[in-house]
Structure formats: structure tokens, C-alpha cells
Amino acid sequence: MANTQLSQKTTIQSNGNTQITFKGTGVTTVVVNNNSEVSVVARPGFSGKTEVTINLKSEAEVSQIVAQVIVLPLPVTNPVVKPVSEESTRVSWIRSPNATGYEVIKDGVVVCVTAKVSCVINDLVAPEAKVEIKALGRDQTESLVKEAKYVEQEVVRVVPDIALVVNFDTAKYNLDAGDRQLIRDFAAEVIKYGYTQIDISGHTDSRGGINNNILSNNRAKAARDYLLKLVPNLKVTINGFADAISVAPNTTAAGMAANRRAEFRVIG
Numbered sequence: 001m002a003n004t005q006l007s008q009k010t011t012i013q014s015n016g017n018t019q020i021t022f023k024g025t026g027v028t029t030v031v032v033n034n035n036s037e038v039s040v041v042a043r044p045g046f047s048g049k050t051e052v053t054i055n056l057k058s059e060a061e062v063s064q065i066v067a068q069v070i071v072l073p074l075p076v077t078n079p080v081v082k083p084v085s086e087e088s089t090r091v092s093w094i095r096s097p098n099a100t101g102y103e104v105i106k107d108g109v110v111v112c113v114t115a116k117v118s119c120v121i122n123d124l125v126a127p128e129a130k131v132e133i134k135a136l137g138r139d140q141t142e143s144l145v146k147e148a149k150y151v152e153q154e155v156v157r158v159v160p161d162i163a164l165v166v167n168f169d170t171a172k173y174n175l176d177a178g179d180r181q182l183i184r185d186f187a188a189e190v191i192k193y194g195y196t197q198i199d200i201s202g203h204t205d206s207r208g209g210i211n212n213n214i215l216s217n218n219r220a221k222a223a224r225d226y227l228l229k230l231v232p233n234l235k236v237t238i239n240g241f242a243d244a245i246s247v248a249p250n251t252t253a254a255g256m257a258a259n260r261r262a263e264f265r266v267i268g
Contacts, residue, residue, distance in 0.1 A: 047137030
């Protein structure tokens with residue numbers, strides 16, 4: 001949950017009849033208290049800056065508040081430092097659900113920047129060294145750092161960030177034969193490693209003429225429904241982000257094709 005103090009005051013009736021509506025990229029819930037403080041709950045996978053427009057309607061008045069909100073990436077979990085040879089050390093962790101990358105910091109110095117969930121340092125890190133991991137989000141946001149645990153012989157199970165992306169035709173959300181094969185391969189990995197929870201997010205390009213929020217949700221649903229046919233007991237959460245999170249510019253046909261997608265991520 002991200003909290004921000006509003007810059008203006010507004011009168012809110014205490015009889016419970018105030019109606020609240022809002023809009024804002026990456027936001028799923030907004031609650032406004034009597035002291036004019038707004039609490040915003042971000043959607044899974046979202047980090048960075050967003051603007052939330054809140055409309056309050058009561059029997060006494062109608063008012064509108066615009067709040068600037070920063071959603072920080074969540075810290076990584078289970079960070080581990082383990083030597084892999086006499087000249088190298090692997091640092092690994094479980095992904096942050098809303099990070100775009102990570103920094104590995106050794107004794108106060110950044111030694112690795114990566115989008116993956118592990119990093120090999122070309123040095124034998126001593127047990128007494130302080131190794132920390134920081135999750136990085138959109139708009140230059142950062143999480144709190146988490147210190148890694150040093151292990152020698154023990155094998156600590158770390159969930160790999162298996163990612164699958166399937167793409168869609170313009171304004172469509174049906175899976176073709178190639179998409180279904182990719183999901184079957186992904187399902188085999190899920191079964192092999194015993195994963196139990198997957199998050200799927202749907203996305204669109206920036207073209208209008210259709211409700212991109214509904215379309216992105218339908219893409220996530222189509223991917224989820226086929227995956228559950230293959231792994232029925234899997235817990236799958238879905239989200240639709242419309243064109244809010246692009247992986248390529250929407251100025252070319254190739255860029256728009258890359259943005260019409262559903263992304264699969266292993267949560268646990």
C-alpha cells in the first residue's frame with residue numbers, strides 16, 4: 001500500500017454516504033479518510049509514479065482531488081550468497097513481484113546490475129562480507145535493501161523467474177497453435193519444479209477503437225484458462241494493464257506487435 005498526503009483539504013461527510021470514484025494507471029483501490037489522507041493500493045506488478053484522480057460525491061458537495069503517488073518495488077526475498085568456484089560467487093534471490101531490475105551491493109559498492117534473479121561475482125566473497133540486493137522499479141524507484149545470507153554446502157531452493165510471453169493479433173485474445181504449444185512447454189516446467197502459483201498479466205498496444213482494459217484482461221484470462229486445463233490445481237492470478245506497460249515503442253508495427261502480449265511469471 002502506498003500513502004500520500006493530499007495537498008488540499010476537502011470536506012467529507014461522516015454519515016457514510018460519500019461516494020468515491022477514481023482513475024489512475026496501476027491502481028486497484030483508493031480509500032479517502034476524514035483527515036483528507038488517501039490510501040492507494042497498487043496492482044500487482046506495478047511500480048513507479050502515477051497520478052490518481054479521485055472524485056468524491058455526497059449529499060453536500062462534489063469535489064475532485066488529484067494525487068501524485070509513488071509505488072515502490074517490494075524487496076526481494078531469500079537472498080543467498082554461495083561460492084561456486086575458487087574464483088566466483090553466485091548471489092541469488094526470489095524476485096520482487098513489481099521490480100524491473102536489481103542491484104547487488106558488496107560492502108557498499110554496486111557489483112552487479114541485472115534483470116535476472118541471480119548474479120555471478122568474479123571474486124570469492126568472504127563469509128563476513130556484507131552483500132545486499134536492492135530491487136529497482138519504474139521511474140527510478142527503489143526498494144529497501146535486503147542482506148543476503150552466506151551458505152557453503154547447503155542448497156537453498158530459489159524459485160527461478162521463469163517468464164513466458166505469448167503475443168496476440170490486433171484486437172484479438174484467442175490463442176493460436178503456437179501460443180498453446182508455448183504454454184504446454186511452460187506447464188511442463190511448472191509441473192517439473194512443483195510450482196503452485198503463477199501470475200499472468202495482459203497488455204495491449206496503444207491503438208484506440210476498442211476498450212484496451214477489457215482486451216488486456218481477456219488476454220490474461222485466455223492464457224489462464226488454457227494453463228489451468230494443463231495444470232488444474234495451479235493458483236493463477238491475472239491482471240490487465242491495457243497499454244500502460246509497453247516493452248517496445250508503439251510507433252512501429254513490430255513494436256505494437258511486441259506490446260500485444262500476455263506475460264507469465266512464477267510467484268511460488
